[in-house]
Amino acid sequence: MNATATISATQPVLRAANVCKTYRMGRVEVPVLRGVSIEVAEGEWVAILGASGSGKSTLMHILGGLDRPDRGGSGGSSGGVAPSVWFRDRELTGMTEGEIDRYRNESVGFVFQFYHLLPELTVVENVLLPTMRKFGKLGFLRRRGELMQQAGTLLESFGLGHRLRHRPSELSGGERQRTAIARALINNPPVLLADEPTGNLDHKTGATILDAIAGTRSGAKPGQSGRPRTVVMVTHDLEVAARADRVVTLVDGVVTGESAGREVGAA
Amino acid sequence: MYQSLLTRRYLFSKIMPWLATIAVALCSFLTLTSWSVMGGFLNVFLQIGRKLEGDVSITWPTVGFGRYDELIARLEKDPAVEAAAPMIRGFGMISLPDDRAFGVTVQGIDERFAKVSGYADALHWRPLEEPVKKDVNQEDPRLDAEWPRRMERDLRAAKEQGGRPVDPPPLGSFRTWEQMYADGLSLSVRNPRTGVAEPAAVPGIELAGIAQRQAGGWYRAPALIGTRRSDGQDRWSSGFLPSRSVVINMLPVDASGRSLTTTSIRLPVANEFRAGFFEVDKNNVFIPLATMQKLLKMEAGERIEPGSDDPFAIDPLTGEPPKPKVIADVPAKVTTVLVKARAGVSAEELRERCLAVYQQFAADFDGQVPSFQQMVQGRNISTWERNFAMFIGQVKRETVTVLMLLTIISGVCSILILTIFWSMVSEKTKDIGILRSVGCSSLGVAWLWLRYGLVIGVCGAGLGLLMSCLLVWNINEVHDWLGRTLDITVWSPETYYLPDIPSTVEFSKAAIVGGAALGFSVLGALIPAVRAARMDPVRALRFE
Ligand SMILES: Nc1ncnc2c1ncn2[C@@H]1O[C@H](COP(=O)(O)OP(=O)(O)OP(=O)(O)O)[C@@H](O)[C@H]1O
Ligand SMILES: [Mg+2]
Numbered sequence: 004m005n006a007t008a009t010i011s012a013t014q015p016v017l018r019a020a021n022v023c024k025t026y027r028m029g030r031v032e033v034p035v036l037r038g039v040s041i042e043v044a045e046g047e048w049v050a051i052l053g054a055s056g057s058g059k060s061t062l063m064h065i066l067g068g069l070d071r072p073d074r075g076g077s078g079g080s081s082g083g084v085a086p087s088v089w090f091r092d093r094e095l096t097g098m099t100e101g102e103i104d105r106y107r108n109e110s111v112g113f114v115f116q117f118y119h120l121l122p123e124l125t126v127v128e129n130v131l132l133p134t135m136r137k138f139g140k141l142g143f144l145r146r147r148g149e150l151m152q153q154a155g156t157l158l159e160s161f162g163l164g165h166r167l168r169h170r171p172s173e174l175s176g177g178e179r180q181r182t183a184i185a186r187a188l189i190n191n192p193p194v195l196l197a198d199e200p201t202g203n204l205d206h207k208t209g210a211t212i213l214d215a216i217a218g219t220r221s222g223a224k225p226g227q228s229g230r231p232r233t234v235v236m237v238t239h240d241l242e243v244a245a246r247a248d249r250v251v252t253l254v255d256g257v258v259t260g261e262s263a264g265r266e267v268g269a270a
Numbered sequence: 271m272y273q274s275l276l277t278r279r280y281l282f283s284k285i286m287p288w289l290a291t292i293a294v295a296l297c298s299f300l301t302l303t304s305w306s307v308m309g310g311f312l313n314v315f316l317q318i319g320r321k322l323e324g325d326v327s328i329t330w331p332t333v334g335f336g337r338y339d340e341l342i343a344r345l346e347k348d349p350a351v352e353a354a355a356p357m358i359r360g361f362g363m364i365s366l367p368d369d370r371a372f373g374v375t376v377q378g379i380d381e382r383f384a385k386v387s388g389y390a391d392a393l394h395w396r397p398l399e400e401p402v403k404k405d406v407n408q409e410d411p412r413l414d415a416e417w418p419r420r421m422e423r424d425l426r427a428a429k430e431q432g433g434r435p436v437d438p439p440p441l442g443s444f445r446t447w448e449q450m451y452a453d454g455l456s457l458s459v460r461n462p463r464t465g466v467a468e469p470a471a472v473p474g475i476e477l478a479g480i481a482q483r484q485a486g487g488w489y490r491a492p493a494l495i496g497t498r499r500s501d502g503q504d505r506w507s508s509g510f511l512p513s514r515s516v517v518i519n520m521l522p523v524d525a526s527g528r529s530l531t532t533t534s535i536r537l538p539v540a541n542e543f544r545a546g547f548f549e550v551d552k553n554n555v556f557i558p559l560a561t562m563q564k565l566l567k568m569e570a571g572e573r574i575e576p577g578s579d580d581p582f583a584i585d586p587l588t589g590e591p592p593k594p595k596v597i598a599d600v601p602a603k604v605t606t607v608l609v610k611a612r613a614g615v616s617a618e619e620l621r622e623r624c625l626a627v628y629q630q631f632a633a634d635f636d637g638q639v640p641s642f643q644q645m646v647q648g649r650n651i652s653t654w655e656r657n658f659a660m661f662i663g664q665v666k667r668e669t670v671t672v673l674m675l676l677t678i679i680s681g682v683c684s685i686l687i688l689t690i691f692w693s694m695v696s697e698k699t700k701d702i703g704i705l706r707s708v709g710c711s712s713l714g715v716a717w718l719w720l721r722y723g724l725v726i727g728v729c730g731a732g733l734g735l736l737m738s739c740l741l742v743w744n745i746n747e748v749h750d751w752l753g754r755t756l757d758i759t760v761w762s763p764e765t766y767y768l769p770d771i772p773s774t775v776e777f778s779k780a781a782i783v784g785g786a787a788l789g790f791s792v793l794g795a796l797i798p799a800v801r802a803a804r805m806d807p808v809r810a811l812r813f814e
Pocket of ligand 1 (some may be wrong): 026027028033035054055056057058059060061062239264809
């Protein structure tokens, strides 16, 4: 995997500069992110490694437009630089609510540690949820057959072809997480954001999930463009981080180091 | 799209929305049912109450006014007027065959009264082809054409019954149902000895309280009633009032309202009337207008010159005390002219017309009739509604009270709905986070909950209205069934004096109740919807 350097040289798909996030609990201010800067290149698989409570999830939520960073760069380590988050050439912090919603819907796909599937919907309905949002009622109904088939193929590729009409409660943890990955991919976003996708699974099942994520990058999924998908994955597990091209280490809201995935795995 | 899918799934996978739907349904059911029955009650009362009234009355009480035929002729020329009729309303006393005496309102009427009121319909004793609705065993004597003759024959045959002496009925006092109805209309009974029609009285059927109202809505007349004579002996005689006579006592007053000596007359009972409203049927008796005028000294007469105060004066021409000199004719008087509106003319419009006609009338007969000014001052030209405002007001207030109670219940219900929605949204907090994470907008999520409330509102209100319509339309059958199987009688016809529970649902009421139920549901969903929309998606995802 010597490609890391060359890929990094291309234009970054995600870029965060001096991102700060402080939670206020009563009168006490809890700084979670204290000036984090990170760049993720097109097609790269980046792992964000850090201990529990170091702000990994918070950073990922900000990258995915689910949360917004603090406005002023307050007392961070790299004070002076204006805090900003960019997706390609668009600044997230300057987007309207509607644009952010659209960004989450079309440009990124979230995978969470606890799957976060809607319990009332079947597997295939959960997977189709982002397309319902994307096309609206009429658009969805018009494309219904096509989208159903797309979701079916996607789920089949994850070995869930026989589970389409099941409820999430009827699935195993690994099956649920694969359903969640399929949901994240159905709108074919250029970026996949995964927050400890294996955190709740045993070693072997976790490995299959990582294989699935790896497979979504280059595998020719229906409707996918030529470019490999970018993956940002949050984890506290060195072994999991080793699967990534590059590992960013986060300690107490500050990026403390970067290394190639191989080196982490070797350590 | 996801909203309709999720609404459907939430509805069918949870018990809460069903509870909410039932709550909405019960509330709208309760409100519409009681509003319909209470409102129907008021309508029926209004119909019954006005049965023996005109739409508008022109009244100069006690003393009365003359030239009424001229007034009636002028009124009937007006296009708004269907008919007008004279009447004297006065307070008197009635003595019954069993020697009881009551204060009553005595109303002198003639054949024109039936044209302005439902008098003809109100006459109770008449031939009946079909039994009244609740008379399941067909016990109503009116169904039996032979009933009067049989009664008379039995009474005549029984000199003594159960050891008690029985008085035979007077000749010709039992007439056929047809004859009784005709006699009631003309307020007269043919004298069997002379063949001349004599004036007769028509009291309200509850006045004597002798005929007993049955649960089926018909009346049973007892064969015999007892009277204690002055010699201490009890005598028994016919208990059917139209075979008996009554004494009417009146207290006439002079033009200035001072009382003269009492007058009285014994009248055969031609028939009895039943307006269907207890207060009216208990306190009124009709007698012929001419008889009333005589009793109250309101018939046509002559005004004479006041004589000299010499008690021994002699007319030199005749050699006798001087005859009083007639200086003017005094026209007959009535206290009231009742006016009926033509179809499509409201009582208020009619009253405007009557005011105009009376104004001209009073101007033309200046000094002989009460002036227009006096009439307006005393509100003596008024609609039926105004005359009965007290009573109508009471029923209306009752309706409003019930509605207010129901509104409070509905308010409680909407809080209940709010609570249910609040807990449903709380339970679904994580779902909100998930929906936001796949790009659903906050408005879209709010709409999901509003839509949910709307669906529950529509289903609940629809169900409630349907149940209410089904119950109200069949309320009498349901009530009868309850009475038969469980012996429960909520609606006692003796108490309410209406044989049937009102059983119509007005569309406008259903629309209002349905709209309100829907509104409350949406309102109940609105607050949680706003909460959902404003929820921070990250917080929602972290929600445990
Ligand atoms: N709403 C909040 N209010 C206050 N503090 C918060 C809030 N959300 C997160 N935090 C704090 O922010 C810090 C970072 O949280 P975050 O979830 O990003 O950690 P993490 O690195 O993902 O940890 P883990 O590996 O356990 O998931 C934690 O200390 C947490 O307590
Ligand atoms: Mg985390």
